[in-house]
Amino acid sequence: MPEDGPPATAVSYQLRVVLAGISPLIWRRLLVAGDTTITQLHEILQAAFGWSDEHLHRFTIHGID
Numbered sequence: 001m002p003e004d005g006p007p008a009t010a011v012s013y014q015l016r017v018v019l020a021g022i023s024p025l026i027w028r029r030l031l032v033a034g035d036t037t038i039t040q041l042h043e044i045l046q047a048a049f050g051w052s053d054e055h056l057h058r059f060t061i062h063g064i065d
Contacts, residue, residue, distance in 0.1 A: 010034070017045065 011034030019026040028048045058065055
């Protein structure tokens with residue numbers, strides 16, 4: 001009989017999202033599933049910051065845009 005919930009090997013990532021050039025610092029800590037797509041991450045960011053798809057953003061990973 002299958003168990004409810006994610007499999008024991010499910011991967012998730014903790015992201016620290018920072019708004020650049022803002023003082024005081026504005027940031028969010030997000031937990032996302034390992035199989036989250038960029039499209040889904042976009043939607044998660046919109047919700048986390050209370051945006052309505054009107055703010056520009058870009059992804060920088062290890063200093064690379």
